[in-house]
Amino acid sequence: MIALSFPGQARAADDAGTSGDIVVSGQRETAIVTAQDDAINATSLTTIVSGEELRAQPQPNLADLLGRLPGLNSSVDQSRNAAATGEAQYLSIRGLDTAYNAYEFNGVRLAQTDARTRAISLNLLSPFGISQVRVEKAPTAAEDGDAIAGIVDLRTASPFELPAHHFQIRAQGQVAGRAAARDQDPWGGTVQLETAQTFGxxxxxxxxxxxxxxxxxxxxxxxxxYVKINNAIPGRERENLDNLTPRGVEWNLFRSRIERFGGSLNLEWKSDSTTLYSRTTYGEYRLKSWMDQTAIRQVDQVPAAANPNPVDEDGDQYYDANGFLALYGPGATYYFRTEHSNQSLFSSKLGGETRVGDLTLNYHAAYSKGTQDYPLRIQSKFGSPAYAAYDANGMATYRLETGRANPKAPQVVLDDAARAALTDLSTFKQAYVTSQFENTWERRWEGAFDAAWHMADEGLVSLQAGGKFESATHYANSLGSDGALQYDFADGEGQALNAVPGEVLNGFMNDAAQVPIYMIDTNWIEKQAHDLSLSKLPGIDPVLLEENRLRGVERRLSGYALATLKFGGLTLYPGVRFEHNTFKGTYWADNGDNSGFTTSSRSYNELLPSLIASYRPGDRTVLRFSARKSYSRPAFDLLLGPTERGYDEDGNLNYIFQPNPDLQATEAWNFDFSVEHKGAGSDMISASLYYKRLNHVLFSTGTTNASGDWNIWSNDTISPDGVEVSTLNTSAKGKVYGVELFGRYSFKGLPGLFDGLGVQGNLTLQRADAGLIVAGENRRQRMPQAPQVTFNAELFYNHGPASAALTYSYTGNKLYDLRSSQPDTYIQPVSTMNLFANYAITPRFTVGAAVQNVLDAHNFWSTAGESKSMLSVDRKGGYVETGRTYLLNLTYAM
Incomplete structure (x- = not known):
């Protein structure tokens, strides 16, 4: 549909390197117009954006950049501290979760790198390696059918798209403003080289x-x-929002170091009748993530005899005799966690096109492999004694009270004595250190063959048919989430926090932290984990090394037939597709004395009819309509695998998840109507309406293997000891509907330097909900990651060698996950303003500067319930700021 209007970098105008002036604005207009023409001439509704336009923006990754397109929004998961990187991970199309997208690289399905979702985390791909991105929102029968939301196709360049002997180098320097303000390492940068050489x-x-x-x-x-203030009021916490209080505040510092690297190699040979090609791409993303957390919170250290509260039926002493909450003896803690991860993606495609008269044959074979590895997850906790202020009779008198006057920066109520006791780092003694490992990978093979027969220019224009076979092997394993590698210090014998190598942070969110943020020396804690935690590996029960392992194979055989009929300006594409799917997985089943590996398998078929229609009353206008059936397959780990258990930082079991091999594929009927009109130059307007009717809905959210933060719910219950027990079903029905509006206009006739001003914007209004059962209760529920409002606005300028833009993006609130007894978690609205400018010093050398997040706004804010007044708990994300980023760009082409 629409090409983004980002200024492209200057490029030599012809193969020979003509010397005259290169007009940047003219080249930019040409690139935008070309993309608009491609989108208008596409078979169905398609958004196209070039890599040059993407690279002009200050955002560093694809999800952030593509989230500015009509009908799209980006999202991030904080269970692995990912929001703290300042980058989005996932891309949602039209109010549907990212798992409902199909992801391709040069037309090849990408291997899955997340264990519990089919979503692809786009943070491992750099815009520096992409030539073009196409988002197809209404694919024809010739495309894969498991694309309810649409298809995201990332493409690298053909050598014949560039000058015959082309070479270009791009360099970008970065400064992280928040890191610089805290006297931490703020530096970063990227360099990219590309060349295209053609020889006949x-x-x-x-x-x-x-x-x-x-x-x-x-x-x-x-x-x-959250817990109830008055326990005598009946009902669950989610039904008592005015009767809830938190149990302490945590302040988190995240230090992240990100590396991306990769490249592409494309070979192509052309003759009069045949084109042969090889397209290979590799990308890797490495994250070092260190979290330092201090807190004042409930610690349950007051002896039972010194607690004035009666003992309840669960053995707790949280409420007084009148049923009101009275948490005696708050404590202060320091908690350290690493979330290091390595992701990689390899994709290679060999294929060609042969034309024999009116017959065109397309064929390819492809391989891709994706990995996601958490090589060493370290956790350690230090804690102070509870501050109870015992009276003369030895009874505790000081209670934990948490104020919420500032929803972004809550505070614990402290008197001077409590403050002095709970901020003395010499009393923080180490309680434990532990390690964990996780790994998942998938490798995929595919082969496809298509034949198209051109028959006439009117009436039945062509017939097309083809087939495809895919085979994917999936593997996942983990160790340590149950505390098997945990080393516990004897009570009071752990090292004091202030004696550990490290430093106190210089400032924190306008000094909001009530306990100093201590940054442990990462080399010291890694060595300690090696000496105390990892040394337990040789003696670990061999069963523990196997019981989280899953190995599965998925195969799909598909075929389709598609016709093209043309009657004047009206073109019809009726088609039908059939896909046969099989799953088989082997995993450890915990059945007491009969525990061991077991195998589950299933298969299902999908018949997917479609009709795509377009009407072109002229060269500049197109009206489209589509009706198609599509589906989405559950991820391996939701279908097959062992019962999984999660534990909080104190080692307490807090959730149980049970995969369900009987899950059905989500199916959808999709209806789209759109109109697009091109004006002069790059001026363009468009409007699109869409409606989707879904059956067998699975509430699944894109997540980075979220241990400790369950983001996938359908049927869940609460065990007698308060543990959330979850399994899945696909009995829900849902609907999605909305409107997308886009406009771009360059002002005409402005004098002098004002010539070149223009505006661009898009607005998406949508609704996405489904009926489902949670804890035995029927709900009509918003679907995850579906904001009801998104809009983007841009003021751009292109005049001679200069180009600039001020952009603003807004994404409304959206559901993050469902809870059973607790309020559901929501992500509050996020807005970002960016500023950038480029100048072509010479025809071949361009410089640019940019500021990301000009307004220093938050990049993640999750709450318990839809209101902004109730900040979420730590594992759901909380309120996160990453500050501004300053960038300098250089491009040289020859």
């Missing part, structure tokens, strides 16, 4: 990039779930 009918394109940056982020959150 043969061409080579090669590119390589490397990027590294440091990010420092800060957040606040509440400790543990």
């Amino acid at each position: 009918n043969f061409g080579i394109f090669a590119s390589a990039y490397y990027g590294k940056k440091n990010v420092l982020s800060e957040s606040t959150a509440f400790h543990k779930d």
Whole structure:
């Protein structure tokens, strides 16, 4: 549909390197117009954006950039501290979760790298390695059918798209403003080289990039779930929003170091009748993430005899004799966690096109492999004694009270004595250190063959048919989430926090932290984990090494037939597709003395009819309509695998998840209507209406293997000891509907330097909900990651060698996850303003500067319930700020 209007970098005008002036604005207009023409001439509704336009923006990753397109929004998962990187991970299309997208690289389905979702985390791909992105919102029968939301196709360049002997280098420097303000490492940068060489009918394109940056982020959150103030009021917590209070505040510092590198190698040979090609791409994302957390919170250290409260039926002493909450003896804690991860993606495609008269044959074979590895997850906790202020009779008198006057920066109520006791780092003694490992990978093979027969220019224009076979092997394993590698210090024998190598942070969110943020020396804690935690590996029960392992195979055989009929300006594309799916997985089943590996399998078929229609009353206008059936397959780990258990930072079991091999594929009927009109130059307007009717809905959210933060719910219950027990079903029905509006206009006739001003904007209004059962209760529920309002606005300027833009993006609130007894978690609205400018010093050399997050706004804010007044607990994200980023760009082409 629409090409983004980002200024492209200057490029030599012809193969020979003509010397005259290169007018940047003219080249930019040409690139935008070309993309608009491609989108208008596409078979169905398609959004197209070039890599040059993407690279002009200050955002560092694809999800953030593509989230500015009509009908799209980006999202991030904080269970692995990912929001603290300042980058989005996932892309949602039209109010549907990211797992409902199909992801391709040069037309090849990408391997899955997340264990519990089919969503692809786009943070491992750099815009420096992409030539074009196409988002197809209404695919024809010739495309894969498991694309309820649409298809995201990332493409690298053909050597014949560039000058015959092309070479270009791009460099970008970055400074993280928040890190610089805290006296931490703020530096980062990226360099990319690309070349295209053509020799007659043969061409080579090669590119390589490397990027590294440091990010420092800060957040606040509440400790543990909300509890009732008056326990005598009946009902669950979610039904008592005015009767809830948190149990302490946590202040989190995140130090992140990100590396991206990769490259592409494309070979292509052309003759009069045949084109042969090879397209290979590799990308890797490495994250070092260190979290330092201090808190004042409930610690349950007051002896029973010294607690004035009666003992309840669960053995707790939280409420007084009148049923009102009275948490005696708050304590202060320091908690350290790493979330290091390595992701990689390899994709290679060999194929060609042969034309024999009116017959065109397309064929390819492809392989891709994706990995996601958490090589060493370290956790350690230090804690102070509870401050109870015992009276003369030895009874505790000081209670934990948490104020919420500032929803972004809550505070614990402290008197001077409590403040002095709970901020003395010499009393913080180490309680434990532990390690965990997780790994998942998938490798995929596919082969496809298509034949198209051109028959006439009117009436039945062509017939097309083809088939495809795919085979994917999936593996996942983890160790340590049950505390098997935990080393516990004897009570009071652990090292004092202030004796550990490290430093106190210089400032924190306007000094909101009530306990100093201590940053442990990461080398010291890693060595300690090696000496105390990892030394337990040789003696670990061999069963523990196997019981979280899953290995599965998925295969799909598909075929389709598609016709093209043309009657004047009206073109019809009726088609039908059939897909046969099989799953088989082997995993450890915990059945007491009969425990061991077991195998589950299933298969299902999908018949997917479609009709795409377009009407072109002229060269500049197109009206489209589509009706199609599509589906989405549950991820391996939701279908097959062992019962999984999660534990909080104190080692207490807090959730149980049970996969369900009987899940059905989500099916949808999709209806789209749109109109697009091109004006002069790059002026353009469009409007689109869409409606989707879904059956067998699975509430699944894109997540980075979220241990400790369950984001996938359908049927869940609460066990007698308060543990959330979840399994899945696909009995829900849902609907999605909305409107997308887009406009771009360059002002005409402005004098002098004002010539070149223009505006662009898009607005999406949508609704997405489904009926489902949670804890035995029927709900009509908003679907996850579906904001009801998104809009983007841009003021741009292109005049001679200069170009600039001020952009603003807004994404409304959206559901993050469902809870049973607790309020559901929501992500509050996020807005971002960016500023950038480029100037072509010479025809071949361009410089640019940019500021990301000009307004220093938050980049993540999750709450318990839809209101902004109730900040979420730590594992749901809380309130996160990453600050501004300053960038300098250089491009040289020859």
